[in-house]
Amino acid sequence: MSKVGFVGLGVMGNGMAQNLIKSGQDVMVYDVRPEACDAAVGLGAERAGSLEDMAGCDPVLVMVNTADQASSVISALSKAVDSAKGLTVAIMSTIEPQELRKLAGQYKAKGIDVIDAPVSGGPVLANAGQLSIMAGGTESQVDKVRPALEPMSKAVFHVGDAGQGLAMKLVNNVITIANMTLVPAALKVGLEAGLNLKKMVEVIKASAGNNFVIENWEMALLVMDIMIGNEASKQNQLKINEKDIRAFISLAKEMGIDSGAGAGVLSMVLSDDQADKALLDKFKAAMA
Template sequence: MQSLRVGFIGLGIMGRSMARNIHRAGFPVTVWNRTERKMAEAREWGAETAASPRAVAEVSDVVITCVGDTPDVREVAEGPEGLLKGAREGLIWVDMSTIAPEATRELAARAAEQGVRMLDAPVSGGDIGARQGTLSIMVGGDAEVLETVRPVLEAMGKNIVHCGPHGAGQTVKACNQILCGLNLLGVVEALAFAKKAGVDLEKMIEVTTQGAGGSWALANLAPRIVKGDLAPGFSVRFQQKDLRIVLQEAEQMNLPLVGTAVVQQLLRSVQAYGGDDDGTHALIRVMERLARLDFTR
């Protein structure tokens, strides 16, 4: 199965580790990214590089895209030098970006017109999961296509679930982002409560991560907050994009999502203070302002 030639488009915080793990698993990998510097880094670990998404598709059996937003996916897929311009019949396109479910269904239909089989396969697990190859992968599309590319996905993730037809993976990712936002708010409020009460924050984290209130955010982001490390595993900018998708979909369903809306507004305050590219756990800065706390002391 390692004879599958894999193309990878998008070498951001997540994508660069994901592509490297595919290469480590023994698959030939060809990459493209908008910035040459990141392609140069990929060449150092053994990837081939291409001049465009189209050129990636021309030499690949499977093309993975992992870019920022719906317009970015459309550009790398359907633009003048997009992957669909270089795709031959039978190519499998796996979009691991997080975009709107409806956009995914539209792109899958257009790809099918060219004989290209598409899966939507957004991920969760942050930069840690990407580096360690332990991402959760939520897949929408044809189950048989998933089985064809499963060995490639297994190089990146440990929990690979077929969620349903095209768009189902993106819908489940939206659910994940609701949970991420609300879990993070809980972490920030718990830390603020402990800080205000004078409790040792590291002790509080140690105990509560093993209790019923434990979560990935508590185990992985709370220690970063205590250390003052707001570097992005996943940035405020992209979380806000994801929550925008969630709330737009909820509006179409006439579904009230009160907690999600609150988290989006609080993160907007982070953005207003210049935190767009900080990690999502920069939400602590809002709590510092609201409660007159300083987590740096």
């Protein structure tokens, strides 16, 4: 397997890239913030001076925040890639399926196969190499990138053609974000009513309200610490949640569905009833 390129070493991408390196693969990394690559380079990755330097890698994994950023990455690669040799780019970010399909069509003639491979699990599981990955593309395209995906995941699911991985991710995300928003809000009310937090978690685990957040409560606290442990992190996470839910609603509309459920989750995300550091500190104290 040739050198693997990895673009975007943020909260999620850093752990993903490090697990790829630890698996023994030859990896080149790039981030607009050069210091974000330091840990990966310390483990043996090669630091790319520019995105164009990655045109010799195959595949290139992209973990950025937006569709515009993903498009900019592919545009830069297209200027240096050898179209005769070709290149596969796996977009691991959460963007809209139609945006992925547009990129795939736009760069096909330039020898770049664009597929989607979004992830689920959050930064704790990214660091542990235990993400779920939902891949969309042809069987041969997914098989080509699978060796680069497996070191960072507990499972790689091939769910269909290009864009289908993102459709699956949006379905999963609307459920995840609903749980991550509703569970802290509900437990907050329980605390104010005088209930014991440990007992609430125990009871919910044994009851119909059980879900991934409650089932993995201690890990959920670690994830919340990363995502909402300070105001800047909280606001960034709320923007990401809003983006993802709006993408789900857009997908539903594309399918001819007016998703009241999606609108309801969006309303929760935009409400003032959000977990914050003060509530997180209460949870930690109650679990001590």
